[in-house]
Amino acid sequence: MSGLELRGLRKRFGPITVVDDVQLNVPHGSFVCLLGPSGCGKTTLLRMIAGLEDPSEGAIVLDGEDITAQPTHRRNFGMVFQSLALFPHLSVGQNITYPLRIRGAPRDEQRRRACELLKLVQLPGFEDRSIDQLSGGQRQRVAIARALALKPRLFLLDEPLSALDAKLREAMQLELRQLQQQLGITTIVVTHDQREAMTMADLVVVMGGGRIRQAAPPVEIYRRPADAFVADFIGSTNLLPLQADGRGGASAFGQPLHEIRVPAGSNGAVLSIRPEDVQLTAAHEGMLQGRVSFVRDLGATVETFVDVAGQRIVAVSTPRARTLLRPGDAVGVRLPAESCVVLPP
Amino acid sequence: MKREPPRRLADYGPIAFPALLLLVFFVVPFGTMIAVSFFRRQQGGFYTPDFVFANYERFLSAFFGHVLGLSLLLAVVVALCAVAMAFPFTYLLSRQSRRVQTGWLIALLSVLSLSEVIIGFAWSTLLSRTAGITQVLAALGLMAEPAALFPGYGAVLTGMVYQALPYAILVLYPALVRLDPTLLEAARTLGASPLRAFFDVIVPALRSAIVATLIMVFVFALGSYLLPQILGRPQHWTLSVLITDQAIYQSNMPFAAAMAVFLVLMSLALVGLTLLAGRRRGS
Numbered sequence: 001m002s003g004l005e006l007r008g009l010r011k012r013f014g015p016i017t018v019v020d021d022v023q024l025n026v027p028h029g030s031f032v033c034l035l036g037p038s039g040c041g042k043t044t045l046l047r048m049i050a051g052l053e054d055p056s057e058g059a060i061v062l063d064g065e066d067i068t069a070q071p072t073h074r075r076n077f078g079m080v081f082q083s084l085a086l087f088p089h090l091s092v093g094q095n096i097t098y099p100l101r102i103r104g105a106p107r108d109e110q111r112r113r114a115c116e117l118l119k120l121v122q123l124p125g126f127e128d129r130s131i132d133q134l135s136g137g138q139r140q141r142v143a144i145a146r147a148l149a150l151k152p153r154l155f156l157l158d159e160p161l162s163a164l165d166a167k168l169r170e171a172m173q174l175e176l177r178q179l180q181q182q183l184g185i186t187t188i189v190v191t192h193d194q195r196e197a198m199t200m201a202d203l204v205v206v207m208g209g210g211r212i213r214q215a216a217p218p219v220e221i222y223r224r225p226a227d228a229f230v231a232d233f234i235g236s237t238n239l240l241p242l243q244a245d246g247r248g249g250a251s252a253f254g255q256p257l258h259e260i261r262v263p264a265g266s267n268g269a270v271l272s273i274r275p276e277d278v279q280l281t282a283a284h285e286g287m288l289q290g291r292v293s294f295v296r297d298l299g300a301t302v303e304t305f306v307d308v309a310g311q312r313i314v315a316v317s318t319p320r321a322r323t324l325l326r327p328g329d330a331v332g333v334r335l336p337a338e339s340c341v342v343l344p345p
Numbered sequence: 346m347k348r349e350p351p352r353r354l355a356d357y358g359p360i361a362f363p364a365l366l367l368l369v370f371f372v373v374p375f376g377t378m379i380a381v382s383f384f385r386r387q388q389g390g391f392y393t394p395d396f397v398f399a400n401y402e403r404f405l406s407a408f409f410g411h412v413l414g415l416s417l418l419l420a421v422v423v424a425l426c427a428v429a430m431a432f433p434f435t436y437l438l439s440r441q442s443r444r445v446q447t448g449w450l451i452a453l454l455s456v457l458s459l460s461e462v463i464i465g466f467a468w469s470t471l472l473s474r475t476a477g478i479t480q481v482l483a484a485l486g487l488m489a490e491p492a493a494l495f496p497g498y499g500a501v502l503t504g505m506v507y508q509a510l511p512y513a514i515l516v517l518y519p520a521l522v523r524l525d526p527t528l529l530e531a532a533r534t535l536g537a538s539p540l541r542a543f544f545d546v547i548v549p550a551l552r553s554a555i556v557a558t559l560i561m562v563f564v565f566a567l568g569s570y571l572l573p574q575i576l577g578r579p580q581h582w583t584l585s586v587l588i589t590d591q592a593i594y595q596s597n598m599p600f601a602a603a604m605a606v607f608l609v610l611m612s613l614a615l616v617g618l619t620l621l622a623g624r625r626r627g628s
Binding site for chain 1: 525527528530531532533534535536537538539541542545546549550552
């Protein structure tokens with residue numbers, strides 16, 4: 001098949017298993033984000049794909065060819081490092097044409113390609129600048145241009161935008177996505193920022209504890225998380241413990257939830273619902289009864305914290321629907337069935 | 346902490362003591378030496394104040410020129426050998442675990458605690474015919490028969506490189522530890538073999554540390570006095586040995602002073618040239 005295929009990849013450092021049995025298919029030309037908290041193995045996985053770490057087990061297959069044992073410098077992958085790793089002793093142009101020089105490309109071809117790439121990353125005419133004359137965002141672009149110089153088979157980025165300020169980061173996310181679509185290059189980005197992943201990716205791979213928890217398009221990850229870890233990591237969510245009655249019905253905090261079904265035979269589950277889907281009603285209406293513990297008015301949105309039998313449920317609404325709730329007020333909570341996801345405990 | 350440039354004389358107070366020490370123990374003796382180098386020597390005695398160039402003229406003979414050239418060349422070769430050995434070693438060391446690094450650094454520091462005399466005699470034994478490493482090589486069948494490897498130029502070089510190596514490693518170590526390891530990885534993802542990446546990226550990124558180490562070892566080796574006498578023949582003796590000979594055994598202070606001044610000027614010129622070359626390549 002065309003594209004990248006990871007077969008049962010595992011990496012151990014001494015007694016610790018950092019990446020555990022990773023199976024993944026990355027179709028040709030797609031944009032994949034490896035997303036997870038720090039220490040979840042996402043960077044190690046990327047480094048294995050790049051050939052900078054040897055897998056303890058498993059195989060890496062690219063377009064039907066097993067490249068597990070191929071050394072890094074023969075793989076022809078472009079990689080952008082978190083530190084960017086620009087060569088401080090070379091100019092911008094020399095940095096970008098370094099891979100061409102290694103392959104003995106003629107000088108005028110090097111010059112032409114440098115010019116072309118700098119235009120692509122919107123830094124035309126920067127060839128002769130030195131690296132320490134550049135701003136953070138400009139360095140970012142040079143690192144991207146250098147990684148793309150050889151028309152790589154795979155474009156790998158390790159937390160590429162983490163050093164930039166929030167505004168620039170958002171702009172670069174869009175730019176990176178557009179660049180990827182323009183070149184049609186298979187791209188894998190490591191990030192811990194779920195907004196970044198949602199913005200750029202065709203396929204989000206959520207990792208936790210060295211394993212893939214869920215690999216799906218961004219909206220599906222958000223709407224249909226596979227487990228409580230994913231639901232909690234992607235955006236914010238309310239996780240409520242459910243008691244099953246054994247016949248498919250469920251209750252929470254001793255109050256029955258008529259519209260929620262759990263798989264028959266399970267004796268417990270977790271219900272995930274996004275704060276923007278929680279509806280607050282007058283007391284004694286809705287499914288659950290609680291008391292307002294805190295109200296955070298952020299201008300654009302209002303977050304209401306409701307205490308239900310010791311558990312906090314957060315509801316987010318827009319000011320238009322603002323009801324004048326104060327801490328201490330009794331409220332009812334409605335959980336629309338179509339917005340609820342029942343997850344294994 | 347805010348740092349302001351000193352304005353009044355009193356602001357210079359803190360550096361008065363070190364400055365005084367430097368003046369009394371370095372500037373004054375060095376000035377005296379320069380003055381003495383122009384004095385007239387009293388045959389069979391001391392010297393009288395004068396202003397003559399006879400000492401410098403005598404130095405410009407073929408013999409002393411040869412010794413000066415030999416001393417400079419020896420120091421340059423020692424510096425190059427020490428850095429050529431220390432750099433890859435330190436690079437590999439900096440990639441090891443903390444524990445391994447500490448072990449090696451302690452071993453290196455303990456080498457520094459050896460006196461030059463002990464190093465000299467240890468190497469003269471190791472390189473001798475009767476008790477040296479050639480005995481081992483002969484016993485292993487790698488050599489036909491044991492041979493004496495000292496005294497000779499190679500022996501002098503070996504001893505001096507051995508002595509300079511720990512200094513070179515300790516100067517290079519901080520720079521190599523601070524080096525971003527992703528530079529090498531980036532070069533490899535761009536298609537450079539590990540060896541090529543080392544020479545294309547690591548060596549240029551540490552150029553100033555390498556130049557600093559070369560200069561330090563060069564200056565260090567230039568003053569070498571004992572090892573050439575222990576491990577070399579008289580034709581391998583450096584200018585430092587001749588200066589001592591003139592000053593102490595021949596009682597010719599003005600000539601010794603002239604040679605010392607000349608040695609200082611030559612080494613300053615070489616260091617300056619190295620720095621200039623380094624800067625030109627850098628810009």
